Amino acid sequence: MTAPRGVGRILTDIRPLRESVDYRRLWVGHTVSQLGQQMATVTVAYQVFVITDSSFAVGVVGIVALVPLIVLGLYGGALVDHFDRRTVALVTAVGLWVCTAVLLAQALVGLESVVLLYAVVAVQSGLFAVNSPARSAIIPRLIPAHLLPAANALSMAAYNLGFTVGPLVGGVVIAWLGVAATYAIDLVTFTAAVYALVRLPPIPPLEAPRGVPGFRSVVEGMAWLRRAPNLRMTFVLDLCAMVLAQPRALFPALALTVYAGGPSALGLLQAAPAIGSLVAFMLSGWVGRVHRHGVAIVVAVVAYGVAVALAGASAIGAPGLMWLVVTMLAFSGSADMVSAAYRSTMLQQAAPDALRGRLQGLFTVVVAGGPRLGEFLAGSLAEITTIGVAMLCGGVACVVGTLVAVALQRGFLTYDARDPSP
Template sequence: MSFLARAGRVVTDVRPLRESPAYRRLWFGQTISQFGQQMTVIAIAFQVYDLTQSSFKVGLVGLCGLVPLVLGGLYGGALVDAFDRRLVALWSAVGLWICSGVLVAQAYAEIDSVGLLYVLVGLQAVFFAVNNPARSAMLPRLLPAEQLPAANALGMASFNLGFTVGPLLGGVIIGWRGVDVAYTLDALTFGAAFYSLIRLPPMPPAHTGRQAPGLRSVVEGLRFLAAAPNLRMTFIVDLCAMVFAQPRALFPALAITVYAGSASTLGLLQAAPAIGSLIAFSVSGSIGRVRRQGVAIVVAIAVYGAAVAATGFSAIGLPGVLWLGVTCLALSGAADMVSASYRSTILQTAAPDELRGRLQGVFIVVVAGGPRLGDFLIGSIAAATNEEWAMIIGGALCLAGLATAVILQRRFLAYDARDPEP
C-alpha cells in the first residue's frame, strides 16, 4: 500500500460534508455559532468569579442548569419524535437567541447580578436540551448509516473548534473590552445556526400514529432504555467521566492562582481539551472501521480520567508550568472525542427511529447534564481541599466508576458495530 493510500485511511473522513449539502450547511452553521456560544460560556464563568471570587459559585452555574436540562431533554425528545424535527430545532433556537440578547442587555446595563446569570443559564439549558436532540436525530435522515461515525466525529470537531477558538478569542476580548462584547458576538454568530436550519428540508415523523408528547411518551422512551443494556451503558460510562472528572469549574481559580495568569490564561485552559480533540479528529480517518466500539469507549474514558488526574499532579509538582497542564487537558479532550463519536453512533444505529428523539433527549441530559453536576461536585471538592487535589480525586473516581460499570456489564465490551444491538 502506497504512502498516500495509508495516509488516506488515517486522515479525517469528510465524506458527509462532501456528499450531503444539507449536512454540510448544518455543520458549517453550527460551527460558526459555536464560536459565540463558547465565548458566552467563558464570559459567564468569568463574570461569576469576578463578582464572587469563588470556584464554588462558578460550580453552581452548572448546577443551575441541571434540572432545566433534565426536564427539557426528556420532554424535548418527545417533541422531536412527535413533530417536524426541523421546526423543533428552529423554535428552540429562537429561545436560545433571546437568552443571548438578555445576556447582552444585562452586561451593558451593568446589572452585576449573579442570580440573573443563574436564571439565564437555566433557560438556556431548557432550549439547548430541546435543540440538540432535534439536530442529532436529523443525521440518520441526512446520511447513510456507514457515514454516521464520520459525521459524529465531524460534529465533535465542530464543537471543539468552537471550544478552541471561542474561549481563546473570548479571553482576549474579555480582557480587552469586557464581557459585554463577548456576549454581543455570541448573539451575532447565532445567525449562522438559523440559516442552516432554515435551508434544511422538512423532517416530519416517519412513523404513523405518533404519540402526543407528554409523560406517557417520555416513559415509553425510558422503558425502552431500561431494556437496552448497550445504550444504557453508553450513558453510564459517560457519567463516570463527566460527573466525577469535569474540571472546567476550576479553570478560573487555576488561571489566577496556580498559573498566575489572567482572562487569556483562562481561555487557554478552557480551550485545551478542545485542542486535543481537534488533534485526535485530524487523524480519525479509521474511526468508521472500528467494530468493537464498546471497547473503544471504555479505553477512551480510562484515558480521560487518567489525564484529568495527571493535570492535578502537574499543578502540584510543577506549579506555574502552564504548558504541562494544557498538554494533560488536551489529552483528556482527545479521549473524550473518541468516546463521544462512538457513543453517538451506537445511539443512532441501535435505536429505532420512532424513539430516536426521546433517546437523544436522554443522551443530551447525560452529556450536558453530567458536566453540570460535575461542575458542582468538583467545585465542592475544591472548596474542601484545593483545585489541584480536586482534579486528582475526580480522575480517580472516574476510573473507579468505569471499572465498576464494566464489571457489572461485561457484555458491552462485545458490542459489534456490524450487528448493532441496543
C-alpha cells in the first residue's frame, strides 16, 4: 500500500466511510448522538450545581455512575462475547434513549430532584458500560482489517467533535431556552444512533460460545490481563490521569464563581479539552510513524498532568484571565488524545479476538470509570480547599503517579509497535 504524502499524512483517512454503508450509518449516528449526549452531560452538571450550589454534589454525579459502570462494564464484555453484538448494542441503546426521555420529563415538570438526576445517571452509566464494548466489537465485522486504524481514528474524531461542539451549544441552549431544550435535542439526536443499529445485520459471535456468560468469563479476561504487563500499564497510566487530575466537576463552580460567568462560560470550559483533542487529531499524521508507544504514552500523560496543574495555577494567580485556563485545558485535551490513540492501538495489537469483548469492557471501565472517580475526588478536594488548588494538586499528583508507575515497570518504555508484546 502506498504511503500517504503531503496532506494525506495529516488529514483523516475516510476510506472506511466509503467501503461500508453499515459502518458509515453507524458512524454518522454515533457522531450526531454524541452532540446531544454532551449537551445533556453539561445540563445535568448545571442542574445539580444550581440546585445544590455545591461542587461536591457535582462530583457525586461521578460516584453514582461509577459502581454500575464497573459492574456492568466487566460483565458487559462477557455478554458481547456470547450474544449477537447488534442485539446487545440495540437493547442498551433503546434503554439510553428512555433515560434521556426521563431527564426531559423531569425538566419539563420542574422537579429539581438531585436524587432523580443521580438515579438516571446511574442507569445511563450501566447501559453505556454494555453498549460501548458492543459497538466497538461490531466495527471489525463491518470493514476490512487493514482499515481498522482509520475507522478507530474516525471514531475518535466523532467523540472529540461531540465533546467540542456539544458543551458549547449546550451552554448556549441552556441560557436561551432552558434545560429542557437540551434534553429534547439529546432525545432527537440519539434516535440517529438507534436507527443505525436497527439497520445493521445480525452480528453473532464467530465461534459458538461455551455455556452462558458468568463470573468465570469475566475472570478469564482479567486473568489474561494480569499476564500482560504492557497492556496493564496502559490502564494504570490512564487512571493516573483520569482519577488524579480530572477537573470536569469543578467547571460549573469555575464558570459561575471564579469567572462570574454563566452557562456559556461553562460550555466553553467543558469544550476546551475536546477542542485541544480535536486539533491534535487533525494534526495527527505523525502518530503512525512513532513505534515506541510506551514512551509516547508516558510523555503524553505527564504533559496532561502539567497542563491541568497550570490551569489550576492560572485560576489561582490570574482569575481575570479565563482564556488562560481555557488554553491550558485545551493542551490537556491534546495530550489526552495522543495517549488514547496509542493505548487503543496497543490493545488492538495485543488482545486475542476471543477476549476482545471482555478486554474492551475492561477498557471501558477504566476509560469511563476513571474520570467519574476523578470528578468525585476533585469535587471533594475543592470543597475543603479552593477550585484552583484542587486542579493544581491533581495535576501534580498525575505527574508524580506516572513517574512512580514507570519506575516500577520500566519495561513499558521498551514497548515497540513493530514487535508488540502484551
